Amino acid sequence: MRNLKGRLDLCSINTATLGHREPLSLTIDRIARAGFGGIAPWRHEVEKANVADAARQIRALGLSVTGYCRSTYLPATSREQFAANIDENKAALRDAATLGARCFVMVVGGLPEGSRDLSGARAQVCDGIGELLETARDCGVPLALEPLHPMYAADRAVLNTLAQALDMCERLDPHRSGFLGVAVDVYHCWWDPALQASIAAAGQAKRILAYHACDWLRDTRDMLLDRGMMGDGVVDLSAMRESIECAGYEGLIEVEIFSKENWWRRDPDEVLRICADRLQTLC
Template identity: 45%
Template sequence: MNQARVDLCLNTATTRRQWDLAQAVDGYSRLGVGAISPWRHEIQAYGPAKAGRLLRDAGLPALGLCRGGGFPAQDGEAFRRHIDDNRLAIEEAHAIGAKSLVLVCGGLPEGSSDLPSARQQVIDAIAEILPDAKQAGVKLSIEPLHPMYTADRSCISLLSQALDICERLEPSKEGWLGVVVDAYHVWWDPNLEDSLERVTSQQLHGFHINDWLYTTQDLLEDRGMMGDGIIDLPWLADRVKASGFGGLPEVEIFSRYWWGQDPEYVVQTCLKRSVFVRERLSITDPV
């Protein structure tokens, strides 16, 4: 028998080594998870139409599709390919009913050290695909990443940088372009509180929860379960709530340790360890 649904989203990265998409949909639904955020390779493995039916039949809404972005390129031809791929990602997000496409914007093109150029390419690319996203009814959600990923994954490291882009490209702040706040990536930022006071509720598309382990062994695949590390998640949840966030917190944990555990135990632990965040958010608009 399925458990009663809980106001929590799980990103499938959390169980990616144990479950494929169909297994994750079944397991999350059965254990009471309220929503899902899948990855593009999982959607493509089934085809967007079939994947969308899978989610709808399970009554498991997709909050975000991971991921778009990867914009900076070595030349104009490669840049056009990146634009085309992001337009395809928007179509995939629409097909599964995802509220947004999460943008991991991309780092330096191979052989380049021109960081200002890479950041300008991010702005130019988002400006180009934003009309496509609006037409599809899919929001674009910039996720700033920890600066250790500047070279290879995202040249947008600060929440304030992401908000600058949002305000430049959508000065009306309608929310078609917004941000994702991921605890793992932003907890260290000395200006985080100011940025959270600046963001509007329409721009705040997502809140990812996890933890930073004091003795992190791998910068990509050793994220902590909530409560196992040093991030002040109660403080962050309070600030996110004060910014007007009314959605579901989303657990996204890349971890060799947790990928080695029984996936049902992982999901149950996520549900248990997220209680204090969900209570602080006092969720009013679940899915």
Template identity: 65%
Template sequence: MDTLRGKLDRCAINTATLGHREPLHVTIDRIARAGFGGIAPWRHEVGAAGVSQIARQIRALELKVTGYCRSTYFPAPSAEERAANVQSNIRAVNDAAELGAECFVMVVGGLPAGSRNLSAAREMVSDGIAALMAEARNVGVRLAVEPLHPMYAAERSVINTVGQALALCRQLDPKNESLGIAVDVYHCWWDPELAESVSAAGSEARIAAYHVSDWLTPTTDMLLDRGMMGDGVIDLKEIRRLVETAGYSGMTEVEIFSKDVWWKAPPDEVLKCCADRLQSVC
């Protein structure tokens, strides 16, 4: 496995890492000036600025869009709401195409309000993704299921392991035409079957994105206390070795949610630390 030292062009910044504190065009310029090769923007930022304008800026700066974040959750109490969620995602997939995104990241959703039926929620996810695939193929955008840590199963994602995501991909897209997986170390580092699942996903060319951060001990917030790489307990070099040995050759993308630390630090300081840690501990 090659080191990332001197290879920031192989690394990307998810704009959430900077806390969405500035207009997106400013954030894009910062990331490009810092020497990173890629960016992963969020829908609300792109919508506020205008997708065509942002697409032009990204192309002018020769940045890759490693992923477009993120899907509207698929499960909902009524058929009408589920259909509306699919339509929302169809619009986002078209925006992802205009941005030239390498994938549309899908955080699939948890249990609908008032439900305790986990199996039904997973069926809603499967049905929702299936309804999205034709549009994704039509506009040439790869869909990427991002399994989330089990602590998010109730609210954010009923898909919680790489193995689960791979089974869903095989079920819905057996020919591997449009459906892959986003592997995020924060969500999967604990999985005792991670090595086998990543190897299997890679052998089928299903790994569409790779995200890094760190797991702090203790973690004080389930969502907004991710650590900078090297500040926690994740063996980042080992997981990148697994992913790249499995065949992934895309960018390493930093995605950190940190309301009390990194979202309060000056953006250029955050980017400098990301650059240092990518080249030393990832």
């Protein structure tokens, strides 16, 4: 396992960690000034600014774009809406290419409004990823399927385990082109009894495209907006990263924390200092 001490160049900050409180240009400057090697911006920030300007600033500061967050949800109640969702994702993939993103993070979506058809939603996701693969290849940006904790199956993602995501990858990309893989997020995967086997399988297939770090608080008050800073929760983060890296992952370690009542209220530079310390000592 790599030693992160003094190696913030191996670490990245997902801009959600700072709460989207400032213009993207200021956030980019902060992350670079703090010594991190990478950044993962969100679409609403990039689209509110200018993708070409953001790309130039990121390159000038020597940052890698570890991922572009995130996809438009795929499942829909009509063919027209499904087609529109596909088109939005194709446009986002083109922006990801402009940014030089290492992957486009696919949070695939939950049940369409009013639906109880879980298998139908999952079938739409599979169809949608299949349609997006050609654009991903054309843009040179891999799709990273991110399984979310099962508590989000209704509204955010019907893709809920790493094994499920890998099965979809194998069905859609059996020749392992390099343009379809997975993003492993601690918050969503740490609980999975099959996690070690799934990580090993993902590594063998060379499909680990991103690794997101945070922690799970024992007394979580909000399932979306109360993630823990690394070391404040119950996850053995060192063991988790060891598994990821033993499986062959050589990319950056990306911090992604949603924390409305805690970290999003703190000074952004303080948050970055604490991220840097925890990454180098606990992760």
